[in-house]
Amino acid sequence: MITINGLEKRYGAQRVLRGVSVEVRRGSVTAVVGPNGAGKTTLIKSILGLVRPDTGAIRVDEVLVGEDCAYRARIGYMPQIARYPHNLTARELLAMLTDLRAAAPGTGPMRRDETLIDQLALRDQLGKPLRTLSGGTRQKVNAVAAFLFTPDLLILDEPTAGLDPTASAVLKDRIIAEREAGRTVIVTSHFMSELEELATDVVVLLEGTVRYAGSLGELLHRTSKANLGRAISQLMTEAAAA
Amino acid sequence: MRLLSPITTKIVTYELRDVGRSRWLFAYAAFFLLVADALLRFGGADKALLSLTSVTLFIVPLVALVFGTVFLDDAREFTELLLAQPVTRRQLYAGLYFGLTLPLAAAFVIGAAIPFAVHGVGDPKLLVSLAVLLAAGVMLTFVFTALAFVVAAFVDDRLRRMGTAIALWLVAAVLYDGLVLVLAMLLADYPIERMMLGLTLGNPVDLARVILLLQFDVSALMGYTGAVFQQFFGGAVGIAIASTALALWVTLPVALGLRAFKKRDF
Numbered sequence: 001m002i003t004i005n006g007l008e009k010r011y012g013a014q015r016v017l018r019g020v021s022v023e024v025r026r027g028s029v030t031a032v033v034g035p036n037g038a039g040k041t042t043l044i045k046s047i048l049g050l051v052r053p054d055t056g057a058i059r060v061d062e063v064l065v066g067e068d069c070a071y072r073a074r075i076g077y078m079p080q081i082a083r084y085p086h087n088l089t090a091r092e093l094l095a096m097l098t099d100l101r102a103a104a105p106g107t108g109p110m111r112r113d114e115t116l117i118d119q120l121a122l123r124d125q126l127g128k129p130l131r132t133l134s135g136g137t138r139q140k141v142n143a144v145a146a147f148l149f150t151p152d153l154l155i156l157d158e159p160t161a162g163l164d165p166t167a168s169a170v171l172k173d174r175i176i177a178e179r180e181a182g183r184t185v186i187v188t189s190h191f192m193s194e195l196e197e198l199a200t201d202v203v204v205l206l207e208g209t210v211r212y213a214g215s216l217g218e219l220l221h222r223t224s225k226a227n228l229g230r231a232i233s234q235l236m237t238e239a240a241a242a
Numbered sequence: 243m244r245l246l247s248p249i250t251t252k253i254v255t256y257e258l259r260d261v262g263r264s265r266w267l268f269a270y271a272a273f274f275l276l277v278a279d280a281l282l283r284f285g286g287a288d289k290a291l292l293s294l295t296s297v298t299l300f301i302v303p304l305v306a307l308v309f310g311t312v313f314l315d316d317a318r319e320f321t322e323l324l325l326a327q328p329v330t331r332r333q334l335y336a337g338l339y340f341g342l343t344l345p346l347a348a349a350f351v352i353g354a355a356i357p358f359a360v361h362g363v364g365d366p367k368l369l370v371s372l373a374v375l376l377a378a379g380v381m382l383t384f385v386f387t388a389l390a391f392v393v394a395a396f397v398d399d400r401l402r403r404m405g406t407a408i409a410l411w412l413v414a415a416v417l418y419d420g421l422v423l424v425l426a427m428l429l430a431d432y433p434i435e436r437m438m439l440g441l442t443l444g445n446p447v448d449l450a451r452v453i454l455l456l457q458f459d460v461s462a463l464m465g466y467t468g469a470v471f472q473q474f475f476g477g478a479v480g481i482a483i484a485s486t487a488l489a490l491w492v493t494l495p496v497a498l499g500l501r502a503f504k505k506r507d508f
Contacts, residue, residue: 011507045507045508048325048326049325050322050325050326050507050508051507051508052505052506052507069328069329069330070328071328072326072327072328072329073327073328075326077323077326079322079323079326083316083318083320084320084323085256085257085260085316085317085320086260086264086316087259087260087261087262087263087264088256088259088260092256092259096252096256097327099252099256100249100252100253100324100327100328100329101327101328103248103249103252104249104327104328104329145323155326
């Protein structure tokens, strides 16, 4: 579904991505893991065209990122931090995103899926200005926005950070449901146990390079560890020793 | 070519809803309402127009820069969400620009015009002057919100952004004219009219001032650059040239800001 080739990105003197090449399989839930500052968010944002890489190419279903914006009609994105226009209500925000997608050329008929609104008990918060909502509630609005258009590809950056356990569980169930429906998901998280529950594939980033890319089972087998957390720390120790 | 794509129009519509509910916007309209009303109560419409010109040249750039900078800071993460939609950067940039500028310009026009409508202007010639004043205020809004976009594009730190915006205002609205005057005095023995014309073109606030004072035909208040303008071009031509230059002061910063916006990382 996504082919990334030789991606490099610098911020000033800092080399955030150093030649990243990865393939994301259609229908996989790909967990992008790595320590803070490894380049996870930069990689994700490059796929969305939010970050302009210095060199390298990304193709989403053969469409080169950076040329046309129509491919984003099929992506649902949940950013790490949810900040919105102060005076709009959540309902207006969702209506705005719907309007924008409806006005975008080449967008097919849209199926709006609002089940998350009720599952996250958000219905009676929709009429309030977004600035009055708590951080967790805004993160829920964020989740609703990402899943609203039944996208083929979901990109979720720390989706459960700031959510209460109930909401967190709802969201994880939803990701599993998307996986079973054959959709593609890219997810980052600091909770390894959570990723282990969701992911089929893992991409391990260390200091801007790919240390591992492949299936979760293969990673556990190769490092002969019982869980993802230990497997990752094994990889990090190996990298430090090398 | 269409000026605004359907997507840009949608973005503008929602930005209008957001900005339109800002208390600061209402305070801004109320400010001009009160000032214009007070000026009309204490003097005739002609004097009120002149005083309102000074207030406009001073306040409109300040509010456009400061409000614009705060708006863009707030819009940053929201920008990220919008760019993750099937929206091009150019469409979003246009949406943000008009979504910010239109309500600001409308607040100014409504605030400044209502007192004149209530009290009455009398002389139809003054009605034209009022229209020119409103147009100049709108143009200055377009110029200085565009400059706020340029500042936002090139200054990364939030505090330094606000500092740069205020410094820009200080130079344009306060210091520039003083510096021109000092220069004129230092070079009093030389023929410097052409240089003075060039300097006027370099400051949008001066350009607006020249347009307004040529329109009002009050050379005593024109300042050095205004006097040179009238001497060189006369009323109508002077206004046309200054207006063209002011329009360039909108398009160039907008283009510069757009270029940076297209390249930047979010």
